[in-house]
Amino acid sequence: MxxxxxxxxxxxxxxxxxxxxxxxxxxxxxxxxxxxxxxxxxxxxxxxxxxxxxxxxxxxxxxxxxxxxxxxxxxxxxxxxxxxxxxxxxxxxxxxxxxxxxxxxxxxxxxxxxxxxxxxxxxxxxxxxxxxxxxxxxxxxxxxxxxxxxxxxxxxxxxxxxxxxxxxxxxxxxxxxxxxxxxxxxxxxxxxxxxxxxxxxxxxxxxxxxxxxxxxxxxxxxxxxxxxxxxxxxxxxxxxxxxxxxxxxxxxxxxxxxxxxxxxxxxxxxxxxxxxxxxxxxxxxxxLLPDLSRRGFIVSAVSGVMAAPVMRLGGATGPNWNPGLIRPPGALPEEAFLARCVKCGQCMRVCPTNVIHPAGFEAGLEGLWTPKLSFRAGTSGCQHTCIACGNLCPTAAIRPIRPDERLGRNSFSGRGPIRIGTAFVDRGRCLPWAMDRPCIVCQENCPVSPKAIFTREVFNTVRTSAPLNVKSADRGRLWLTSDTLEPGRISTGDYYALLPGGLRLRITANTAAALDLERPLPGPEACTPGSPVSVQVRLQQPYVDPKQCIGCGVCEHECPVLGLRAIRVTAENESRNPHHRMVL
Amino acid sequence: MPADEALSRREFLERAAKAGAGLAAAAAIAYATHDPAGPAPAAAEPPAAALPDFSIPGQGKKMCIAHGSERTRTVQLALQALGGIETFVRKGDRVLLKVNAAFASPPMLSATTHPDIVAELTRLCLKAGAASVAVTDNPINDPASCFALTGIGQAGRSAGAEVILPEERYFKPMTVKGAQLIRNWPVLMAPLAGVTKLIGIAPVKDHHRSGASMVMKNWYGLLGGRRNIFHQDIQTIIAELAGMVKPTLVVLDGTATMMTNGPTGGSLADLKETRTLIVGTDQVAVDAFGATLLGKTAADLPFIAKAEALGAGTADFRLLSPVEVSA
Incomplete structure (x- = not known):
């Protein structure tokens, strides 16, 4: 051979x-x-x-x-x-x-x-x-x-x-x-x-x-x-x-x-x-050696020495850090991270939920193709029990952590879980906050216990095309003077009739001019003809408890407001950088 | 040809013929591909369809409440009390187990169907002569992680079942007759192809939005697409799912009930030992009983009345005279 x-x-x-x-x-x-x-x-x-x-x-x-x-x-x-x-x-x-x-x-x-x-x-x-x-x-x-x-x-x-x-x-x-x-x-x-x-x-x-x-x-x-x-x-x-x-x-x-x-x-x-x-x-x-000009070599070397300080003048590793840049769990503080990441994409390849993506210029020029999390593109958020990326990283830019460290259990219980960011509800886009629609998919999917997303119940009076007044009441059925309701529209189990005197009963069915209530009215005096009725929707409005939130982004991934999500994670409170701590 | 030389007649004819052929070809392509109307609006809804009815004619509505902490044992006892697995699964049947594998969380947290039940039911079905047993779900978290971490994948495979992870091509848009919500919506159809018996297996869990997640809510896992949109009308979607799916059997696992922080749980503190497992043919009745394990009543869960109104079952489980057994 x-x-x-x-x-x-x-x-x-x-x-x-x-x-x-x-x-x-x-x-x-x-x-x-x-x-x-x-x-x-x-x-x-x-x-x-x-x-x-x-x-x-x-x-x-x-x-x-x-x-x-x-x-x-x-x-x-x-x-x-x-x-x-x-x-x-x-x-x-x-x-x-x-x-x-x-x-x-x-x-x-x-x-x-x-x-x-x-x-x-x-x-x-x-x-x-x-x-x-x-x-x-x-x-x-x-x-x-x-x-x-x-x-x-x-x-x-x-x-x-x-x-x-x-x-x-x-x-x-x-x-x-x-x-x-x-x-x-x-x-x-x-x-x-x-x-x-x-x-x-x-x-x-x-x-x-x-x-x-x-x-x-x-x-x-x-x-x-x-x-x-x-x-x-x-x-x-x-x-x-x-x-x-x-x-x-x-x-x-x-x-x-x-x-x-x-x-x-x-x-x-x-x-x-x-x-x-x-x-x-x-x-x-x-x-034996390449023909390098002394001048060329000096230009390269001086440019190199100047590169990091000049790139960092923008403050991306300091006070001007990008909150949209979520690093994988176990990632080192930004400067140490940039000193190690070789942009090989191993973390992005192994990530089971495809949530780790190559950065563009979110992390500056030097952060090109370094890993960042995108909760929209993945198949889920960052699964909070998963430690795959750090264990594959060839340079420990993402440290090889164990599940106990990620979850803050056993010997790590004193430090708490690794946070990669914090979720924020965008009340202008969130359905129960802005649109009078029940939802709380984020709360349902929040994987930590107790859940970082909790809700407060409110009853909001819904728009009707005309004021509603009682015509007559017959046990559990309420006839209205107008016939402007959309049949079945408020029969979902989330709507309530607010009666005079503050009594609130769940609507189980509706026609254009009548409401069926969950139980019979206590007596005719509760609902005299002509008295006003309002239809209310029961809303559970989501809140984030920053003490529980680890920034996994499952909520952002699952949010049904698909374009710009109504709950979004930013790097606030990420544990890798103590300077990003947000709450006491 | 030099620039000053005149074109000969032959050359002119040759060129004219080539130009003509080119023009003809262009005209032919244009004619063949001309689309005067432009793109049509989005495709209309598929015609209303129904899933096959997997219930067993003549078996009627039965249910058994088995008490005990050993799931393998309580599944066996409950099935025996209902006449044995042979009553439901015959030789040559192709059985699909629809589990709840929604989250990538370990079995001890009871956020997902317990692998012991999957293994035991697979074993019993195969023993009764089933030609095949498959296990599927369209989870919320990453499917591969979910089936691995819940132990369902391993349990199913080692007992002899095929574990089907959802892929995009397995979903077909479907419109359920009379449904308000399930219209032109992707449904996990491929695993149902050729199936003759369908068994739903779900744990009893707290669910902040709907009140409870049990066997009817478990059919959510047959939906694809951005199904979260249905949370805006969760009571109706659960009822419609119950109307869409007519299972052979349902198994509701209340060995440990997730009382708080559902449906994900995440801590043993969220669980309460309730040592109960229900097997039945009437999913509405089974869920109505399940509500009691959460300290609720059927009236607290509007989807139960809605499902009954759609003809999916009986809200008053006592009418079925459930059999109670203890391990």
């Missing part, structure tokens, strides 16, 4: 593993569902996730230690992660191959020549890493983790989780019983498709020009013990070694070690055995 075949097998293996991990990130205990599959493994192998969060938090969370394996591989063998492991790289390689196959040699050589613009990715990396650094001092606040925007592993997870799988589901894959929605999916889809289709222009476009992980591994690969090179003897300068060169690293000339993705196509394509993979440098010489 040739080494190139081995590489292809490896790429297929990791691509299939990646897709499988995305599929099984489904809550449940069937074999194909989440039950111990290492679904974060590829994200953890991505050392950019580890290094960037190390810079922004000064810690390396749990499984991110796997990044060391990739670092070690790169230090010894070069960028094998790019050429052998990265599922996004495999997609690019396949598309790039489709784009250039059956083309003339000259066209293929042109496609795979080294371009100076390949330095761009290093500037991107420098910007991201300096933005992530947690600097001392209050005004700078903590670092902002932007790597996830372009880091290939989070990008490809996000794209498959939030675009490919929901579309496949609609086409009949059947991962979730109800179709999934993701707000702002178009932008994620557009970035993904652009990255994929640019391969038809230049193979591995993303890897060569954009990928910050490729840049990081490129810098590390300068120390690689074994590298690609060529010998002087045997080489005819035919340049066939560059025909299928994935990294555009110019193996025929002075090879650019930092660009080589270890595809090893050159080894196979050389007909004179002049290309080698060995410890000795290439006979034609090497560029």
């Amino acid at each position: 040739s080494i190139v075949t081995a590489r292809r097998i490896s790429q297929v293996f990791f691509a299939v593993a990646f897709l499988w991990f995305c599929v099984v990130s489904t809550l449940g205990n069937l074999p194909w569902q989440l039950r111990g599959w290492p679904v974060n493994w590829l994200l953890e192998l991505d050392p950019l996730v580890g290094i960037a969060t190390l810079l922004s938090t000064r810690t390396l969370y749990a499984g991110l230690l796997w990044g060391l394996v990739t670092v070690a591989l790169t230090l010894v063998l070069g960028r094998v992660f790019c050429g052998w492991i990265c599922p996004f790289g495999a997609m690019h390689q396949f598309l790039g191959y489709l784009g250039r196959r059956r083309k003339k040699l000259a066209v293929q050589l042109e496609a795979n020549r080294f371009r100076p613009a390949q330095a761009i990715k290093y500037y991107i990396l420098a910007f991201f890493l300096t933005a992530a650094i947690l600097l001392p001092g209050d005004w700078l606040s903590s670092g902002s983790l932007l790597t996830g925007l372009l880091d290939p592993l989070p990008l490809v997870h996000r794209s498959v989780n939030l675009i490919a799988l929901p579309l496949a589901d609609r086409a009949g894959l059947g991962l979730s019983p109800l179709p999934r929605w993701y707000e702002g999916a178009w932008l994620i889809g557009a970035v993904f498709l652009a990255a994929v289709f640019l391969n038809l222009r230049v193979p591995r476009f993303y890897c060569r020009f954009v990928c910050p992980l490729g840049a990081l591994l490129g810098v590390l690969s300068r120390f690689a013990l074994w590298r690609i090179g060529r010998t002087e003897e045997g080489c005819t300068d035919c340049r066939l070694c560059e025909r299928n060169c994935e990294g555009a690293c110019a193996p025929a000339g002075r090879i650019r070690i930092s660009e080589c993705v270890m595809c090893l196509n050159c080894l196979e394509d050389c007909r004179h055995d002049a290309v080698t993979y060995r410890t000795r440098p290439s006979d034609a010489g090497e560029h």
